[in-house]
Amino acid sequence: MNAQNQRETERLQKTGVRVQNEISRELEALRGRPDHMPGYDYFIDLLAGGIRPDVLEKRAGKPALNLLCVQAPLELIHAAGFLPFKIFSGSYAADALGADGRLPALTCPMLRAVRGIFRLNDSFSGRPWVLPTTCDWIVNLPRMLRMDNPQFAKWFHWLELPHLKDGDAARERWLAEVFGLKKFLEKTTGVKIDRKRLAASVAVYGRAWEALTRLEERRRAGAVPFVWFLIIANSFFLDAPEQWTNAVNALLPALRGNENKNRVFFAGSPVFFPNFKIPLLLEEAGLTVTGDDLCSSGRVFPGGINAEASSEYEMVAVLAGRYHEGCLCPTFADNDRRINSILGDAGNFEGVVFHVLKGCHPYDMESCLLEEPITRRGLKFLRLETDYTAEDGRNLLTRIEAFGQTL
């Protein structure tokens, strides 16, 4: 038994080193890129500091609350005195650790990696975790984690996400859920989330969204390579949002437009640091990403909150509405207008690259639904199915290069 424990400890230590190596390698490569600018260093440093809630707490001096997905209103969490910390991992070593014979063969790599980082360190414990019931993987995640540690179940607060967005009934159910979250946060912190606190938090995220939107505009002009855009968006949850906003605003004037050729829109499964395989391959093949609607990038938080309605109830209702109706997650049943987020921007690109993480069923299914309307508009469509491994890189590159020639 002892020998088994020791083997397990050694395995965890080795994986920890491997994860750290992956991160260091990527960061090193980023710093050495010819398009690196001093303005990017803030974001690199955030990622270098560790994607852990305890690091965020130390940096920003506020307690962190664990999150997954993009439907829990950040403003509400912020108003309660928490800093929302979105758990993510793009680490292949963590993915390998999270995978074992008990999970289905085609498990979402991102969820496996999350399981891996949970096994690697306990910094995620001891703080509440808010989980919206989005995809089948997410709804089973707590039970998956409980296989490793029965204590995990204690910290979850479910947000039951109505998978319909249209209609009063679904909206009312979601609003009740968001009020439930408010109650949970108030109970956890002892802080009453009143309209003053809400207004202040909405303003904080309003400024952050303005910065993100300006960054998107610069990207549309070819001034922000996709890799750097991802670095900035991925680090959104690693510092207080005010600091992140200041850093983006400081960076904006330095971003100059470049020649924009082979412009593509990037959609599909999220891309998380340090797994930048696909963005780097796109770059290598000479494609420029002028827009994306990934939940880890362009949709990292919804923004666009109109908080003029200043009673407490109305502010919560506005937040609930924006985070629900405005969400394009493929787990929604009435998601027919999701295509418009791509086609609405169609003047800015010639093709769409759709990323599917093997095992990410919602996006896998969505890729079939979107291909036809996209090609009907005269745009090229490339579906790339992959996972966190590096082995398929050359094959993917060949396909991407061939796709680039059709643009």
Place this chain on the structure above:
Amino acid sequence: MALTVTSLRTVTQYLSFIVFMYGGRFGVKLGSAIPCFACPYVRGCGGQCYLMGLQGVFGVGMSFEAMRGAPLAAALGWLLVFIILVAALGKTWCGWLCPFGLFQDWFSLLRRKLGVRERILTEKTKRALAPIKYILLAYLLVLPPLVTAKILHQDFNLPFCNICPGKSLLPLFEGNPQYLALNLSNAVTLTFSALLLIVTGVMLIGIFFKDRFFCVFCPLLALIHLAKPLTFLRLSKNVDVCTGCGNCRRVCIMDIAEVSAERGGPDVQTGECLDCARCAESCTANGALSLKWLRFNLFSSSRLYASRNLSRNTAGASKNAGSAGKS
């Protein structure tokens, strides 16, 4: 103050309020066909609400014979002026120019300041209330000829003005509370003045709890909407760009669901729409909502504009709530 659709609208509303409420004192007389509540009961008003003009074609001491010739020509002339004004500006008369609209907006501001929740009407209630403005329009069109025909008592003259809260409330701005008193002359005047008091009370409560509550019932809005095929101003939606986030519906002062729900075509200018353009202003999809005058694009929604504007608004809201920057 930054130049935004809302700031432009606010400035326009105040200027319009001054012109229509006090313009007459400075020699401004814009005629009797104004398509908004430029209330003639306000002494020194700068123009007259067309609803009074429309009712006033008929009236006490008139006869249908006597109306032929010059009076009829004048009535048709004012109708033409009304149509031209409506064609040119559509429902901006309601959203941008109506003094009673601005009066209602003050109550909304007060409610927000106090942090009181707005009571949104359910779709069912809205559907039930929507015909009332057309019923009121029919009422103000049918009764005056009956007075001329001497079927109704002469105090039934101007039947809508007699129950219009604009008549009781707007004269207060020139220090005249006389229309808030009961008129004891006879049973008809007593009934009308009592009814006016009740309507005024209900509307004051209504406009505090619900943005532009009176507009739900306004027969002038109904009349302008009937003239929609003639108007040059259009709120139009590009349904191929809209992702259905619902921002437009949530900021709409009339809580119009169609602006977000519409999937088929560009027309989202419903019977209740006031052309205020708040929806287009808060829309985060480039070009999803546009305000057009004939072929000229006056304003199109833009993500960048929305992000700047919402960021400013929320900063303002936070400041008003007394905790700017303390987060």
